[in-house]
Amino acid sequence: MRISQTLPLALSALRSNPMRSILTMLGVIIGVFLVITTVSMGEGAKNFVYDQITSFGIGADSLGIYGAPESDMQGMGMMAAMTKSSVTARDIDAVRERVPGLKAVVPAIMGAGEFQYGKKTYDSNMVYGTTEDFKFLMKDIVAEGRFITPLDVVYRKRVVVIGQKLKDELFGTFPSVGEQIKINGVTFRVIGLGKEMSSFMGIDMNEMAAIPISTAEDLFDTSEIMETWAVVRNLEDVDEAEGQIRKVLLDRHGEEDFQIRKATDMLKRIDNVMGVITSVVSAIAAISLLVGSVGIMNIMLVSVTERIPEIGIRKSVGARKRDIFVQFLLEAVSISLAGGIIGIMFSALVLFIIGKFINLALTPSIGAVIIGFSVSLFVGVVAGVYPAMRAANLDPVEALRG
Amino acid sequence: MSRVVKVEELKKTYILGKVNVPALQGISFEVNKEEFVSITGPSGCGKSTLMHLIGCLDHPSSGSVYLDATNVSQLDDNQLAEIRNKKIGFVFQTFNLLPRMSAIENVELPLIYGNLSPAKMTEMGMQMLDKVGLKHRAGHRPPELSGGERQRVAIARALVIDPSIILADEPTGNLDSKSSEEIMAIFQQLNREGVTIIMVTHEHDIACCTKRNIHLKDGKVLSDEPVKQNIIGG
Secondary structure (H helix, E strand, O other): OOHHHHHHHHHHHHHOOHHHHHHHHHHHHHHHHHHHHHHHHHHHHHHHHHHHHHHOOOOOOEEEEEOOOOOOOOOHHHHHHHHOOOOEHHHHHHHHHHOOOEEEEEEEEEEEEEEEEOOEEEEEEEEEEEOHHHHHOOOOOEEEEOOOOHHHHHOOOOEEEEOHHHHHHHHOOOOOOOOEEEEOOEEEEEEEEEOOOOOEOOEOHHHOEEEEHHHHHHHHOOOEOOEEEEEEOOHHHHHHHHHHHHHHHHHHHOOOOOEEEEHHHHHHHHHHHHHHHHHHHHHHHHHHHHHHHHHHHHHHHHHHHHOHHHHHHHHHOOOOHHHHHHHHHHHHHHHHHHHHHHHHHHHHHHHHHHHHHHOOOOOOOHHHHHHHHHHHHHHHHHHHHHHHHHHHOOOHHHHHHO | OOEEEEEEEEEEEEEEOOEEEEEEEEEEEEEEOOOEEEEEOOOOOOHHHHHHHHOOOOOOOEEEEEEOOEEHHHOOHHHHHHHHHHHEEEEOOOOOOOOOOOHHHHHHHHHHOOOOOHHHHHHHHHHHHHHOOOHHHOOOOHHHOOHHHHHHHHHHHHHOOOOOEEEEEOOOOOOOHHHHHHHHHHHHHHHHOOOOEEEEOOOHHHHOOOOEEEEEEOOEEEEEEEOOOOOOOO
C-alpha cells in the first residue's frame, strides 16, 4: 500500500470525528504551545538584551572595570562603585600603558546634574565625565554638532553634549547647539546633541549628558572613576586582557577592591534565568505531552475496537499486518502532529500578541518549532504503536465476526 | 479442465477453553475452473469454517488446501494476505462494505493493497460497478444504497482483482426475494462468463441455481452431486 493512499485515509478518520480528535490533541497542543512559547520568549528576551547591549556599543569585546569589590548580591558591587570607587585616573593610565591589545580605555565619572536654561530646569543623574574614546562605545553618538575632543579634556573646557530628552526639556523645538546652559550652577556650552536612543535596561539614555572627564572632576569634586570600559582589539583576547587588567590593578591596589565584568556576563545571567524558567515549563510541558500521549493511545484503542469489522474487511481483501499497522500508526501520528501544528500556530499568535504589548517582534524560534514538531511526532509514534499492533494482529475471521 | 481448488483431508478443531470443538473432520473435494458450487448443510456443520479455510483467512488443524496448485495451508500470514489480495473475491452475507466510503472507493479497496496508480484503480473500479449495473451510484455510500445494491457493490469489489475464485458466504441471507433473484442472476451470468464460484447457503432454492451441490453434515461431506434443475436463468 502506498503512503499517498494511507495518509488521506488517516486524515479522513480524524475528520469523521472532529470533536474527539481535537479533545485528543489537547495535551499535545498545550505541551507544544508551552515549549515553543517559553523558548521563543527566552530567545526574544536574549536577542532584545543583546541588541540593547550592542547598540550601546558595549559588545562582547568590552570589559567593564568598577572600583568596588564583587558583592554577593548581583550588581550591588557595580552600584557601590557609583558612590565610592577605588579606581583613579592613575590606574587608568597604568592600564593603558601595561595592557597591550586594547583598542580603547574609556573612563567615566558619573554624577547628577541640575540642568538650567533660561527658566527651565531638568535633573539628570546621568552626567558622564569621559573622553573622546567614548565613541568606541557608542557609534555615531552625535546627531548634531560635535563630541568631546582631547583638547576639551586637556583644557578642562566647560562643554557638554546633551541627549535628546534634555534638549526637549530645556530647549523644546529651538536649536540647542551653541547655547549656554548651567549644570549645578556652572555655565557650560552645548557643543553637540546626542542622537535619539532607545532606553537601555529601563534607563532612558536620552537623559544623558557627556562632559570632558577633567571638567567632571572639577564639577563633582572627585577623582574617583566609577566605571571604565576597556575595548579589546581582537575578540579572542578578552579573557587575556581581563587577566592583565586584574594584575595591573592588583599591583597598584594590593587587594581586589575592584571588579572586572564582561558584557557577555549579562547575557549569561539571562541565560541562567531563562534556563531555570525553561526547565520548569519543560517539565510542565512534558507532563502535558505524557498525558496527551496517553490520551491518544486511549482513543486509538477505542478506535481499533470500534473498527474491528473494518479491519476484518481490509484483511479479507488482502491487507497485510503491516498495512493495518501503518494505517493506525499513521492515524495516531496525524492526531499528534496536527496537535503539534495547532500548538505551534497558537504559540505564534500568542507571541505576536505579547510582542505587540511589549513592543518587541516575537516569533516562534526555528529551533523551538523543530523541537515541537519532533516531540509531537515522537508522541504520536509512542502512543500509536501499541494500538496499531493490536489492530494488525487481529485474527481476520474473528475481526469479520465483529 | 484445470483445477482451481483442491481440499484434502481437511480438519479444523476449535479449542474453546478446555473443550475441543471439531468443526471439520476430514473433508476432500476438488473444484475445477468455471464451476459453480453450492455448499449446504445445517447450522454448525462447518460451512463457514470451510469457506474461511479455502479463503485463506484461517489455518487448518490438519489437511491441505490447494489454490491454483499452491498449498496455501503452509503459507504464513503475509503470504495468505497476498493470496487473498490476488486470487480470492469474497462476498459476505452482511455485505461488509466500509460505511464511510463511497461505492467506488469500496470497490477499489482490494486494489490499494496492490501497487496501482489511483487513476488505474478508479478505472478498474468503475468497470466493475458498470458490470453490476451500479455505475450511476458510484459516489453513494453504502447507507444510501438498498440491500441488493450493497451486495452488488460487494460483488464488484470481489471481481475487481479478477480472482481465481469467488467465495460467497450466504450472499442472499440478508436480502428480500426480489433482490436475491437479482443477485443470483448476476452470479449465474458471471459463471457463464467463466468465473468460478463457491457459495455457502442454507436455502434450497438458492442452491438450486448452482451447478453442483456439496452437502455437509457434522463436519463431513454427506453428498457431492450435480444440481439437476436451475430455477432462475439457466
